[in-house]
Amino acid sequence: MFDYSEYLRNEKLPHIWCPGCGHGIVLKSLIRAVAKAGWNKDDIVLVSGIGCASRLPGYVDFNTLHTAHGRALAFATGIKLAKPEMHVIVVSGDGDSLAIGGNHFIHACRRNIDMTLICFNNRIYGMTGGQYSPTTPSDDKTATSPYGNVEPHFDVAELAKGAGATYVARGTSFHVPQLDDLIYKGLMHKGFSVIEAAEACFTTHGRKNRKKYGPSNLDMLKWQRDHAVPVAKAAEMSPEELEDKIVTGVLYDIEKPGLIEQYQKLIDSFNGGAK
Ligand SMILES: Cc1ncc(C[n+]2csc(CCOP(=O)(O)OP(=O)(O)O)c2C)c(N)n1
Numbered sequence: 001m002f003d004y005s006e007y008l009r010n011e012k013l014p015h016i017w018c019p020g021c022g023h024g025i026v027l028k029s030l031i032r033a034v035a036k037a038g039w040n041k042d043d044i045v046l047v048s049g050i051g052c053a054s055r056l057p058g059y060v061d062f063n064t065l066h067t068a069h070g071r072a073l074a075f076a077t078g079i080k081l082a083k084p085e086m087h088v089i090v091v092s093g094d095g096d097s098l099a100i101g102g103n104h105f106i107h108a109c110r111r112n113i114d115m116t117l118i119c120f121n122n123r124i125y126g127m128t129g130g131q132y133s134p135t136t137p138s139d140d141k142t143a144t145s146p147y148g149n150v151e152p153h154f155d156v157a158e159l160a161k162g163a164g165a166t167y168v169a170r171g172t173s174f175h176v177p178q179l180d181d182l183i184y185k186g187l188m189h190k191g192f193s194v195i196e197a198a199e200a201c202f203t204t205h206g207r208k209n210r211k212k213y214g215p216s217n218l219d220m221l222k223w224q225r226d227h228a229v230p231v232a233k234a235a236e237m238s239p240e241e242l243e244d245k246i247v248t249g250v251l252y253d254i255e256k257p258g259l260i261e262q263y264q265k266l267i268d269s270f271n272g273g274a275k
């Protein structure tokens with residue numbers, strides 16, 4: 001059996017997450033992916049902003065930083081530029097990475113810096129009581145949309161791809177072996193990788209939308225099971241059929257020089273004498 005204790009700060013447990021929160025499932029996926037990568041814990045930097053998802057680095061025995069809301073990618077960029085030999089991973093909620101941190105998100109994608117972002121997309125601001133986020137589906141009831149959300153939502157993967165990320169994948173907290181694999185591939189990818197982990201917060205989101213997702217957090221997991229569509233199957237479906245579906249798998253994967261390589265080239269040109 002897999003020994004998680006080697007990767008955890010066991011003295012920090014129990015964690016703060018509600019029973020049934022998807023964040024713990026994704027945490028274990030990340031640990032298994034790191035173990036598969038065979039990386040030394042001291043060579044990993046795990047960075048977060050603020051939110052329930054962002055509490056994660058406190059529990060993991062890597063080099064960890066819990067920064068300001070929305071700013072994890074900015075801190076991570078500085079770390080990677082200063083210490084390119086480190087494996088830099090960012091964990092961030094949908095609110096953290098796409099609302100207050102949206103600007104950092106698109107520029108991290110554009111720069112194609114060699115690091116990995118896992119976006120914990122529970123489609124809500126969990127920590128602050130369930131305000132709608134940029135990924136909350138239209139019509140869902142939230143603390144700030146009691147009659148239903150009238151805003152359209154971001155497609156995290158399309159946004160990442162459009163902004164310049166070179167590996168983009170989406171998994172769910174129901175399809176755990178697939179999520180392990182998607183995170184592992186993201187860690188191995190050279191360039192900026194974005195893995196959207198579709199998951200759920202029953203405490204602030206599900207319980208206001210029982211008609212849609214069912215009466216319990218277990219039903220929210222079953223909702224993911226029933227609405228996930230592998231990318232190959234999605235290619236044969238119409239936009240209408242895909243309306244409320246979660247397309248899963250590796251959605252985009254290309255090679256392109258990133259910011260670290262460009263900087264290195266510039267430094268080398270000076271070291272070589274002529275520019
Ligand atoms: C500058 C700043 N603005 C707002 C907040 C309040 N705040 C803390 S967590 C949070 C939302 C977190 O939502 P998300 O990132 O989706 O993570 P989750 O809690 O759902 O895991 C907000 C708005 C803050 N801490 N700092």
Ligand code: SF4
Pocket residue numbers: 016017018020021022023052053122126127200201202203204
């Ligand atoms: S409030 Fe939601 S996101 Fe936060 S720990 Fe509870 S279930 Fe998870």
